[in-house]
Amino acid sequence: MKATKPLVGSGAAESAAAKEVRCPVCDSRDPHIFVTGERDYGREIIRSFGFYLCPKCRLRFQLVGDDEAATLFADVQESAARSRPSARRELRCDEDVLRCMQGMSSGRRLFEIGPGDGRFLAAARNHGFDCLGLDVSEGLAQSAAARAQVQVMVGKLTEVDVPGGPFDWVNLDQVLMYVPNPQPFMQKVFELMRPGGICRIRENNPDSVLARLHGKRYWMYSPTHVAVWAERTVRLLAEKTGLRIMRVIPGSECSLANWQASSRRSTFSTKIKDTAFYLIRKTRLLGISLAADTVYYLRRPEN
Ligand SMILES: [Zn+2]
Incomplete structure (x- = not known):
């Protein structure tokens, strides 16, 4: 059954x-x-939308306000939970992410914005991290707090007082795609990081080879996404914020073993396909990733 929403994108x-x-x-x-367009590929939301392309930094973005962006985020979370509960297998590679993080810094104060179902916060807490979360959705904040047994505040980053800082880590896992005004957002992130602290960002790169093959039908161009982040755009935002890119990981931190283990089937042919897809996701040629999913680690300079 389709959920028809008020038209916002084309009007904007x-x-x-x-x-x-x-x-x-x-x-x-x-x-x-x-x-x-008006379709949300694979999901159930119909809503007119329009994406702009910036020829200078390659950002693709919709013209929406902060409140509208929060509504879009809530819609996509509800829709995903309803129709694609098992689609996000990478989010279940939390142990790999934490292993990668612990190899970069011994700091344990972690602030996660947009913790979703709270599984990453729960895993981080089990690894001895001192965790705090923030979500624009009250319902998601409550469920994340209940799962992880840590405080998850409700509100917009630029409007709330965040206790417990400065932080060794700020995690933005598929968060910037819902942020219409990223410059003040990242400035607040910068202020919350200790000198030497690290911000982890995961986004889908529309300039990757596989995303380009899909052209304008790339699934990220949908009514509920506010912005689609090319690697060049992330690098520019880091530079403007005063953060330095430490590392770019194509695909994600997920290990091959966990990638295969998270598959819903375990036949020999599935393992071969999964391995091939995993290797494609990890491939970069001349600085261009084949697959879109990309993780960035950004460090705040010591002084
Ligand atoms: Zn631009």
Whole structure:
């Protein structure tokens, strides 16, 4: 059954036609509409939308306000929970992520924005991290807090007082895709990090080979996503914020063993396919990733 929502995206695009559109990352005045539609591929939300492409930094973005972005986020979470409960197998590779993090820093103060179901916070707590969460959704915050047994605040990052900082770690796992104003958002992240602290970002790169093969039908161009982050855009945002890119991981931190173990089937042919897909996801040629899923580690300089 389809859930039809009020039209927002195309309306925003039309009203934007009468005023200047600026890229929210590089401030370029040259973004242009490059994809419009109303389908949420594979999910159940129908809502007119329009994505702009910034020719300078490659960000793809919708024109939405903070409140509307929070509503879109809530919609996609409800929809995903309803129709694709097993689609996010990478999120269950929390142990691999924590192993990677512990290899970079011995710090244990962790702030996770958008903790989702709270499984990562729970895993981090079991590894001895001192955890705090924040979510715009009260329902998600409650369920994450209950699962992880840590405090999860409710609100928008730029509007709340965050106790317990500065932090050794800030985790933004598929969060920037719901943030319409990333510059003040990341400035607050910077202020919450201790000098030498690390911010982990995971996003889907629309300039990757596989995303480009899908063109305008790439699934990230959907009504519920606010922005799609190319690697160039993440690098520019880091630079503007004062953070330095330490490491870019194509695919994710997930190990091959966990990738295979998280498959819903374990036949020989499934293992071969999973291994091939895993290797494709980890491949970078001349600085270009084949697959879209990408993890970035950004460090705040010591001084
Ligand atoms: Zn831009």
